[in-house]
Amino acid sequence: MATMNAFYAQSGGVTAVINASAAGVIETARAHPGRIGKVFAGRNGIIGALTEDLIDTSEEPAEAIALLRSTPGGAFGSCRYKLKSIDANRREYERLIEVFRAHAIGYFFYNGGGDSADTCFKVSQLSQAMGYPLQAIHVPKTVDNDLPITDCCPGFGSVAKYVAVSALEASLDVRSMARTSTKVFVLEVMGRHAGWIAAAGGLIEDEGIPVVVLFPEIPFDEQAFLARVDALVKQHGFCTVVVSEGAQYADGRFLAEQGARDAFGHAQLGGAAPVIAGLVREHLKYKFHWAVADYLQRAARHIASATDAKQAYELGVAAVEMALAGHNAVMPTIDRTSDTPYAYRIGMAPLANVANVEKFMPRDFITPDGFGITPACKRYLRPLIQGEDYPQYRNGLPVFATLKNVAVARKLPEFTL
């Protein structure tokens, strides 16, 4: 078998550990020089492939690649750029194959969420239709934790840990001030459609904190919510609310809708926390504070879950191993085999079963009243936030990798997006 190069790209919103997957892919590819030539990365994700803007990762020393394991963000750049269907824009898919052919790329590693799994699957299909041999492997990544089949998604465990730790710390703050000051603290977290991230806030209940969680999956019932907050404040003196950015009324209106939409057509949200705080002020008259964690949560490499960072790396490794074993149009998965002690093995899912399927919180992970998480949910979440995988620090700040990102010489005519 001829030695072919590999292409790796990061797609969609980045995470605290997506670069750990990149390290897994690159280091494993480097360990098989007879099978895989160079790893080219797409600058700014799939846009780099379309515009033939490739990064030669072989220019990076081993130490820089190793440092990716503890560097948040996307080291090669990511993008929100959704390829249309093959029928609607065959030109883009054919361009991808042209670029891959020009650079002798036989392996396509795409590191992203649900939309990207779909793209990866289509690229695989088209390469077969066009008679260009390409192995397309999807490396899962999403803080939203909404990919099917895999037990969890790299990036989620670290956000979950950030949310649980931050909500706990802020709750201790509020508890100590509640006598004369803030009684209700509202923390807004990510999660457009699925409430996995908000659910992590429910873990602080077992640390003695009265907490109300608002999930996108549960239509927001203002009266029930206010009654619950009021009861908790009357009982405990204070209460913490963890609200998903995707929390919505029964008619589908988001609590906070800013009007803007991203490239995938998703509404760009932000601002559910002040809406909730306003309700508390208006109807309950309790003093409140609110925080919106936004990017802080998904970038928080400083408090990454060791379990998550390890799995992100392992799935990068597994993707390359699957390619070397001849697989195509698949995604490595985390297959949990035990909650306590936590155990899992790496599985493999066909992309046909992954693309365009969103995994929501099961109803039995949410308490009957809709404001908390059940013991089953806690059993699910706890292993995912286990362990601290601290970055190195220098002069008080974490040491993060900044790569050289040397461009590969272009061989093709320009391409307009």
Next chain:
Amino acid sequence: MATMNAFYAQSGGVTAVINASAAGVIETARAHPGRIGKVFAGRNGIIGALTEDLIDTSEEPAEAIALLRSTPGGAFGSCRYKLKSIDANRREYERLIEVFRAHAIGYFFYNGGGDSADTCFKVSQLSQAMGYPLQAIHVPKTVDNDLPITDCCPGFGSVAKYVAVSALEASLDVRSMARTSTKVFVLEVMGRHAGWIAAAGGLIEDEGIPVVVLFPEIPFDEQAFLARVDALVKQHGFCTVVVSEGAQYADGRFLAEQGARDAFGHAQLGGAAPVIAGLVREHLKYKFHWAVADYLQRAARHIASATDAKQAYELGVAAVEMALAGHNAVMPTIDRTSDTPYAYRIGMAPLANVANVEKFMPRDFITPDGFGITPACKRYLRPLIQGEDYPQYRNGLPVFATLKNVAVARKLPEFTL
């Protein structure tokens, strides 16, 4: 000299390390059983003294007190309750002395910011006027870093570290997405009048991040701000804005004014970030995201500065030592003797010089254009965020102290606040 008991109270907004000062006070008092009897803590701060709601800290095992060193929030409860002037409310001051007399309290340790230093000073004055021998020592604490004389205030270094680390992480996230997505990230941080916390965001400039800082000390110039952001985005592809909650227009209006006021009469703020983001959207049309850190920043014990945690403890120790040495109406201070290598000694300041003096950012710590920090400011800030003092973790979450907080039997009639 008779063995007298001590009173300790936490006042105002709590921090990630105020409990470390409590540990310093209690452990040092316990080490001098012949001089200091029990340490009674005020439940919910000075309100506990007024209402004779005292906590007997001698009921807490040594391990619990030691764990306070890594526990955020106020372990005995704090409050926002400002005593009026002695003339306006002599009744409250006299009640304090009555309670101290009833419980044989000869030492008054008050752990707070500027307003509390003023209260501590007045209590000291009144005790002398009333012929009740009381040594009043103020233990400095404020994330705002605005106390005079001391080089820095416990609580500030940890917030500064949180802000610098979080802003850096989020900036790496934005940098990797900027090609097709968010180009301007806005982080709102605390600091009503002084821009010390916002200044910490300026440290990420040396990590290669284009950053604009908005200080309360510099009147907000919308045109100049938008021009600066636009130039940075055009040059770097993205830009991070760190805005103080206290940022204001030239006429003194805050960028975000919620209308509510706290017990000290301060406006309760929050929401400068969405205002800034709205300006960027309206005038520059760049895609934006914003975060409001709120309590997360001052409670973030998980990323506390080791320097800060150490100093918080040391000042608690020093306060007791000063009391034992016979001092009264004083505050232990951090006296910096060298930037590099960082060195300091513990000093002592008379409360007469501390009360009601706010320390703002010196103008020469802010760049001439008003949007960044100078090398002198960086030399000042860097030592304060040095070192990581991680809490212990169990099951993925930090192990924080929850005290028994056993009440001392009351001896006096009720008192109405």
